[in-house]
Amino acid sequence: MIKPIASNKRNGERFSKTFCEFFAGIGLVRAGLEPSGWRCVYANDVDPKKKELYENRFGIDDRFHLGDVWNTSEVLDRIVERPFLATASFPCVDLSPAGYRRGFEGEHSSTFFGFVEILARLGERGPKLILLENVTGFLTSKDGADFKAAIRSLSELGYAIDAFTLDAKYFVPQSRPRVFVVGAARDLEVPGAIRANATDWFGDGFDRAIERADAAIRPRRIVPLLRSIDPPPELIAFDIPIPNAKIAPLVELIDLDLDQKWWDEAQVQKHYLMMNDKHRAIVDRMIAAGESFVGTIFRRKRGGSTRAEVRFDGLAGCLRTPRGGSARQIVVAIDRGVLRMRWMSPREYARLQGAGDYPLVENEVQNLFGFGDAVCTPVIRYIDRYILTPVFDRHSNPIEPRLAAADSNRRMKDPVISA
Ligand SMILES: C[S@@+](CC[C@H](N)C(=O)[O-])C[C@H]1O[C@@H](n2cnc3c(N)ncnc32)[C@H](O)[C@@H]1O
Structure with a gap:
């Protein structure tokens, strides 16, 4: 049964707390978002073995579109309801040091631009928020040129950008550093975040905020990389505290x-x-x-x-x-x-991805491929808690301009970014 959902109407735009999950794999992004009320309106992946796992977990319905992300018209036809958010954990194999290092010249990781093409063609129906996930090799591939190309394409579509890293080790006993990019439509209010743009990088506290952030979340190399993009994108720094959850020791996850x-x-x-x-x-x-x-x-x-x-x-x-x-x-x-x-075992893989009760299929290798490629669910929940849901909620319940001005003044005086 579909749960009742939050919705809002603002500037004539009506939004529900909906998302599209591109490169859905076995759906661990969805598993991280659903607990706070996000509803998946469309999921896409090209791999039938991932689809089998996904449907085993989330049930069979017509939302999962088995098909190539480059089949743009087919994808657009299937996105019936407007998403507030679109997520894309696009393939890492050409970006990872353990992979081919072909970068965006490789046929796998360049599927990112299939996603961009869909965003472009959605036009006015496009999502207000974007979340990308990939390996940290995304920052260094082709000396940063691939990362810059990705940011430039989102910026051209009208998104202001934040980029940070989070390691699954803050949530589960697994070392899994990943890069996340958030794109927020320029007209969105971004609670708790600091904005910067090409002409105002040094004036609004953005620099100090970034410098004060812990290197675990904003490694030094991200900021110069973002700054070196031409033309300069509008940047945002969301207020993401350093995770300090109590983590189950490895021995508890191993049989x-x-x-x-x-x-x-x-x-x-x-x-x-x-x-x-x-x-x-x-x-x-x-x-x-x-x-x-x-x-x-x-x-x-x-x-x-x-x-x-x-x-x-x-x-x-x-x-x-x-x-x-x-x-x-x-x-x-x-x-x-x-x-x-x-x-x-596959069950231990699932636990290390924060999805211990995920229903497995018979084929052991299929399970291992699914979980080895997946995102760590509690990391998504964390990003949701500090970025995605607050942005959606603010869009649903905008604060009065008078209060917004006071809020913004306070932030400019004390632009502390970590908790
Ligand atoms: C890093 S995995 C995503 C994992 C996912 N976030 C999860 O938690 O399971 C990348 C996914 O992209 C899919 N993929 C690769 N090429 C694709 C294409 N051309 N169109 C759609 N999906 C594709 C792969 O099958 C794979 O499941």
């Missing part, structure tokens, strides 16, 4: 019972010998001391040989799609002097 598919001794020994001397020494010491330990291993090519790299920092490595086998994560446990290892 340690003997019913799991633990490897036989030969395979454990093989991976033990693949560790470098330093890691093997730490493992030896913990076994000798009878200590308990739960961690993860990635296999990596180092100087012509494959190494089993153990993480001892309480975090799982960044989940990836298990192409070629080496990208699949391994669980390592030491319990009363016994060293055990096995492949990480």
